[in-house]
Amino acid sequence: METKRIIIKDKTDPKDNELMEAAEILKHGGLVAFPTETVYGLGANALNGEAARKIYEAKGRPSDNPLIAHIADEEGLFPLVKEIPEAARKLMKAFWPGPLTMIFPKSDAVPYGTTGGLETVAVRMPSDPVANRLIKLAGVPVAAPSANTSGRPSPTTADHVWEDMNGKIEMILDGGPVGIGVESTIVDVTGEVPMLLRPGAITMEMLTDLLGHVEIDPAITGPMKEGVHPKAPGMKYRHYAPKADMVLVEGELQAMAEEICRLASEAGQQGKRVGIICTEETESFYAGKNHENWILLCMGSREKEETIAHNLYGVLRKFDECQADCIYCEGFPRTELGQAIMNRLTKAAGHKIIRV
């Protein structure tokens, strides 16, 4: 299949004529990748089980991993859910449209093909103007996982989507780089106490400020014990992974950088191509060691965690391109946006963490 790429001239104010063809494809059961404020999504009509099936095929995604239904406005929610719990109303008012997904009891209108066989449905109202207008024009809720091949880092530019999806889907809407760079926060509002299933730009601190008590799915904070499953089925996969073996080093800044240097020298001596993921605060420290076979990529300043989140997946993808054998990555404080950053890095590292 030939994949058409449409460049949106002004992503803050997309024109209907730029989005019309994409909306028609969605209406008729086809696949369109589009930008959102978090990462690029791979969209299909959420009410059409057959269209949802095509998503799994294009991504090579296990079919028990449910999809998020994206809506353009509050009216879009009512047909998808059985009820709207009180906590959800508060969260909608505070954070929609935006990078927050909520899990509701599903209505009969939502096919099991979209929910991976579950009785619940994940719903999100994106704030990105391209995403929002596209959904509106399509006139249907849009099921959209991240537009990467399953197991690869989520795409934050249209080029990333092209790498993974060219030839597999009808269209890519190119709205330039996304803003946030990590996927939406997921909160399950079906139980007595709301539960965080995936950390994101709407932080745990923001959720507890609004709701008081919020639980955290243990899958977020540590590796799962055998026989225990995360509440968001997608969180069980290694996911977000670069091709190289990655180790995350956590601790006080100087100690962390020294340990990474030690590990990188050791691997270098074994003839490995070594990648190091650093920050502006430590970049010159590694560069000063002057090892020729180290590939040094900086995610930004620790003072601005938004930049770290924004660059994270792009950096992991770069290491695939330059064929690093192993990657050592600095850790971050696990608070606020750092919780989402560390969650993604931990998974990319397959839970290989060294604490110094």
Ligand code: TXA
């Ligand atoms: O920011 C985002 O959420 C992006 C953009 C495109 O909106 N989408 C995204 O989708 O990250 P995906 O499919 O890569 O991740 C969806 C996550 C998976 O971990 C999945 O298991 C979980 O949401 N999920 C979906 N429906 C669920 C449900 N009914 N119950 C529990 N978890 C659910």
Ligand code: MG
């Ligand atoms: Mg994903």
